[in-house]
Amino acid sequence: MNKFLGYRCSICKTEYPFTQALYICPQDGGNLDVVLDIATIKRKYEIADITSRNEESLWRYLPLLPVADPGGEKTPLRMAGWTPLYSPKPLAEALGLKDLWIKDEGRNPTASFKDRASAIVVARAREIGAEVVVTASTGNAGAALAGMAAAVGHKAVIFAPKTAPPAKVAQLLVYGAQVILVDGNYDSAFDLTIKASEEFDWYCRNTGYNPFTAEGKKTAAFEIWEQIIVRANPEYSPLSIFVSVGDGNIISGIHKGFKDLLALGWIDQMPRIFGVQSEGSAAIANAFNRNSEEIIPVTADTIADSISVDLPRDGVRAVRAATQTNGAYITVSDNSILKAIASLGKVGIFAEPAGATSYAGLEKAVELGKIKPNDPVVVINTGSGLKDIKTAMNAVKAAPIIEPTMEALKSHLER
């Protein structure tokens, strides 16, 4: 069954058939939405056909994905997604919320949300016979592509600026990817990736360029739907979902997931989607606040490196994720991101700065009255704190040093 009909430009709405291998719209460079055969899916499947599937991964949603089954072998690609949804009562109480969930994407195979996109892109590459997948990345997207490709023995090439932290590069290398550092910035790596993919017929995974990344990322929306709405309580008022935003592709993917569910008639109202950006990297929030879809680049400067972006590559759809769902954009300071790392840590969730940004945004939204006590809220932690230990160290006070004696211990405790 071919559920993948083609592409539709998010700007000019031109449609392209699935037989054309496309990235962005050839006419205006707009991000392309993948068009699914919703009518056939609707005829063929009911909710229970999905929720009863024996797949503890994002592949339980295969009937709603534009790729074929990548095969049943148990690999990290096959076992990406289906991350836990925690309900931390102390945080709900601190914020005065009735229902609060945190979706912990740090528990993906390479420890970030990006595994969802890379799993689908690698599956797509195999389907179209592309022997090499290439991406520009300094961080999670590269690690995810390297990890998912390694999982199924696919070749991955990663371009990163030579200034990328050696520790992040190490993860790419361990996964066996061919890593090439360029003497330039992220944008020059991005451009070289596109040129190389054209010339060598490599499949390009670049975020905000390849339409399939959002199709992977939408699976987080499906899981939120299944884990909360289907399982727990179909009576919930609209969920409010908080998502950290850098280039805008994750929030666009989550929006797409809920749009799919609405089109299928499996939900009858959209959740409200809140994008959270660092004040130092707020190109998309700026556009939202200007009531505009025009994304004006910034010179990004924030501790949250995974969402530090000068020129967001999926900005228009990211603005719409909020405007079309009665959501909003929130900006937060680096200091409140550090505090959010500590708040999440105290309930056992270790988030990287970009992962905690969404929670900092929720705190501010509550303060501003944008979220009411009865609003059910989901916060997405997009990556593990182990990805950025250095910043974590700035989020907490140093530990004291004592002599290893009971006297010293007692005197310390009495202080």
Add this chain to the structure above:
Amino acid sequence: MNKFLGYRCSICKTEYPFTQALYICPQDGGNLDVVLDIATIKRKYEIADITSRNEESLWRYLPLLPVADPGGEKTPLRMAGWTPLYSPKPLAEALGLKDLWIKDEGRNPTASFKDRASAIVVARAREIGAEVVVTASTGNAGAALAGMAAAVGHKAVIFAPKTAPPAKVAQLLVYGAQVILVDGNYDSAFDLTIKASEEFDWYCRNTGYNPFTAEGKKTAAFEIWEQIIVRANPEYSPLSIFVSVGDGNIISGIHKGFKDLLALGWIDQMPRIFGVQSEGSAAIANAFNRNSEEIIPVTADTIADSISVDLPRDGVRAVRAATQTNGAYITVSDNSILKAIASLGKVGIFAEPAGATSYAGLEKAVELGKIKPNDPVVVINTGSGLKDIKTAMNAVKAAPIIEPTMEALKSHLER
């Protein structure tokens, strides 16, 4: 239903009732085994009662655990365990094995195997009304205790030597644990922990001291049993299980898990258990090779810090895990551990040095003919590679740097 009958010393076999709160045997200091009411469990439960449980965590084995249900709230403690079991064909082929699985414990909430022990110890602490749980640790055990305690709002105190890597200390602090660095080595932190737990009535989690850690760790055995033997094929010849060994508590816990299953009649043969130690930290392997249970301390020196142990605290039971199951001990060089990190990475599994040690051991066991092509093998990766990025960098070659041009790229690729 009280399934927890009491303790039995692994050395002198003296039994103690469950009403006594004990750590090691008061008579000879031997590690205590937890004694379960196997007869009642057997009468009350069948295999399907376990495997049909709707719990994607180690708590699906609650009927076989010596603690009560910690409550159903979705927290990282409730969602520890039930880690994926990968079947990486390229590694099986490289080793000439018919069946090879890798259990990826890096996907636990705090990214190591130790969450299993800490989840059970924290549940026990709540049950006996101990307000504080304390442990000595420089690494995974401390992070796991801090994370599991934070998950349920329990107080944790961690003693670590002041030489502990700041990055590892950061994780403890983010989880909100009270971290106290001592001006001494691990042993002095260990001793201070015990003194403090006695004086302040804190519950002590120290590995190889608290009998409940092994009860948590045994859940990995249950998962291996369920994920392979129950689900896949009851006809398998005995599994061979490879476990990295430091203080000896993980291998003892896995042994205990299979002994429980054998006592219940749910398996009819024990797996063979292979302990793998670094050549630079081989106190338990040395005893095994001398056909002895006497553990002689070493001066440990290995890159695999999580299994770098001078004086293993659970050595006797660790030796028996191999001797009583027709298993063996294997020692491997630091260099082969680095190679194993790269081999696992190439199938998408990023392991810390101690986590890859088990795989290095399998490679050597195959070479030595201790494992035959038809032996079904399980290798346990005990922790995520993100825990030790520095060593990972030594496992791979550095990436090249080029100008961001197609000319430079082509010339690089042609080299």
